[in-house]
Amino acid sequence: MNPELRFTDVVAQARPQKRKDDIRNFEYSYRAEITSIYPLTDKETLYRIQIVDPDERRRFSFVPGQFIMLEMPGIDEAPFSISSSASIRGEVELCIRSVGNLTNFLPRVRRGTHVGIRGPFGTGFPMQQMHGQNVLLIAGGLGLVPLRSPIAYVLENRSHFRDVNIVYGTKSPAQLLFTYQYEMWRKDDIDMDIIVEKADQSWKGPVGLITDPLKDILSGRDTEFYYNTYAIVCGPPVMFKFVCNMLNEFHIPMQKMFVSLERRMHCGMGKCCRCNVGSTYTCLTGPVFDYWTVMNLKEAI
Ligand SMILES: Cc1cc2nc3c(=O)[nH]c(=O)nc-3n(C[C@H](O)[C@H](O)[C@H](O)COP(=O)(O)OP(=O)(O)OC[C@H]3O[C@@H](n4cnc5c(N)ncnc54)[C@H](O)[C@@H]3O)c2cc1C
């Protein structure tokens, strides 16, 4: 690939000839079944959803960072980040927070319930481009949900990466997601820092902001480290600014910093104009953007 070409340029160039096929795929709803339900916190639940038809299952694939539209027949449809390994075809894991119409209904469903899924939609993280480099995987709050798919990619291809650090922060210990996986991630030569803004009696770890452990990781490294580091940042928009500013201060190239921008979405395919930032539809050109592009998008963060 031409190193001068940015990730978003590649996506934009690929679009014209793919667009007709994409729209056909995007409108198609796969019949799928909820195969497991696992409560993670009092607000978030992990659902494993499998496409029913074996042929369709083989055809359905995605890349880390993409999302799908989940439809509960008769209730509603909404976008959710895919939170599982992209190497498993025909199946997705979604971690869903109860906030409204669809998501408050979901805790009532049982294993075996049929749902519809459309997609996958949007751009993903350029994982192969990161081979041979250091990787910082940074998440705040619900941001660990989209980050779990690139984490799975890194674990499955660990020898392709140099230093890997996960930095995860939440408001309180009760909001930490996927706690049962941290030890497994660490075993695979991955450093993981967890920090909470407000401790409770059970919490023995550090208290503060996500930028605290990030600063420790970045301080005292040589220029070669900064130049050869990619960062993936997922979380609330307020976090992007502080985290990306710090990465910037340490001279991590902006084209090597990737963020996932979530906007309200309805159609997922550039038709309804709900998700635009300026003239850019985040459902098509995003949700994954490099930070250079984000800096040039008015009101993106
Ligand atoms: C690309 C993408 C990926 C997402 N991934 C996840 C995920 O992995 N897990 C998850 O729990 N949620 C995720 N969301 C958010 C999720 O789509 C919304 O919470 C969902 O639409 C709520 O549906 P509902 O019918 O339950 O809520 P509604 O009844 O539609 O709305 C409930 C409340 O949430 C507000 N709201 C709805 N959508 C959004 C939004 N996108 N941003 C801010 N406020 C919103 C509404 O204004 C309302 O106040 C994602 C959103 C996008 C765009």
Ligand code: FES
């Ligand atoms: S969600 Fe409809 S245009 Fe993006």
